[in-house]
């Protein structure tokens with residue numbers, strides 16, 4: 001498992017092994033924007049597919065959609081994002097660098113904790129939470145001054161007052177620029193679900209309770225964008241809105257809280273790396289909210305948010321669109337009469353796909369060292385990615401590039417392609433090829449050698465234990481399938 005000390009090693013590893021690159025790197029990159037390379041894209045897709053399958057295929061009462069990134073600008077007025085989607089910011093007068101206030105204070109608290117001043121750090125965060133809950137900007141500025149928190153660029157504590165800063169990106173629709181054509185890049189995928197609620201409910205003849213899921217890109221002009229892919233300006237969300245009868249929402253909220261935690265565990269994240277964090281200050285649309293936090297190399301941070309969003313969003317869209325957005329519930333209530341027309345309440349589960357990728361990579365990143373028999377040092381870096389989401393499941397390696405071994409290996413690779421991704425590699429010594437596959441996180445390597453020609457057996461090597469055994473060629477595909485299901 002990674003820690004703060006080797007976080008930079010993880011970032012380099014991701015680049016060296018085709019997981020993640022800074023965006024447009026040949027032009028020196030773009031701050032807080034990243035590209036997924038061949039292995040990263042596959043890992044991300046595997047996680048997204050698992051989420052999609054678990055939400056839709058495995059829940060009869062949830063359907064999936066794919067709404068557009070661009071939406072009518074009134075969507076964001078109705079949702080509250082135009083007026084409320086802002087963070088308190090403070091600028092350093094000397095460096096002109098802008099900080100999100102909570103992140104500036106949190107960074108100082110982290111520094112105190114790393115210096116062994118744990119109690120001081122916890123007290124600072126507690127005071128900050130209290131001031132944020134009251135929107136007490138003057139108090140927050142005083143807290144920054146009292147703690148002598150300085151700008152990392154100028155090294156000074158000359159701060160402006162705290163102001164709100166909207167996080168949405170905007171652009172123009174069509175060729176004429178001007179306010180009338182201003183549209184936004186969606187800051188969350190959820191609104192596409194709310195706006196499509198009636199279309200989906202009617203065409204799917206869905207009965208409450210039911211859910212609508214979607215995955216897709218979201219964009220936020222994050223001011224302090226750091227910690228690699230943890231906080232990006234372009235990122236991907238996997239969101240599900242579960243529509244329920246008013247009054248039952250807190251019961252469903254508890255159910256989804258539990259179910260989502262279990263999902264992360266089933267993905268391969270150990271229970272002790274996950275925890276709940278209840279919100280002290282609720283968003284304008286929520287009547288209950290909790291984060292599932294993961295212990296990243298830089299501490300426990302939000303991985304997923306679960307919100308009880310009341311009927312806020314549908315109600316707002318009904319007001320702004322002037323279209324009735326209601327559900328007719330013909331089931332009978334306790335008084336024997338049908339529940340009738342109402343605006344459903346909503347439980348939302350919203351997880352950042354990039355944060356999940358980072359969680360899996362930091363959990364999997366392992367540096368191992370040992371002594372060879374002759375006393376010299378040996379070691380490896382291995383990504384112990386759960387086999388079901390690893391980009392490649394198997395590498396097939398002919399021992400030598402001759403004697404018919406490559407042909408046997410190629411045949412095996414072809415056989416695998418129906419069921420999973422397999423990688424063919426014949427360059428370099430077998431030891432070097434094993435190390436490379438360890439670094440990419442491929443769970444199994446099969447070596448085709450001269451004995452294969454005699455008895456159709458190969459050696460299969462397990463990535464995590466490095467143990468090897470001989471199995472028949474025909475057993476390779478079932479063996480791998482068993483491990484990835």
Ligand code: GAP
Pocket residue numbers: 187188189190220222229230231232233235236237239302303304305348350351352353354355
């Ligand atoms: N629809 C609700 C919503 O968007 P959120 O807590 O703002 O709630 C949900 O975001 C999830 O999206 C977070 O838990 C996080 O995993 C991910 N996320 C949010 N901002 C992000 C960013 N700048 N970079 C990467 N992931 C982000």
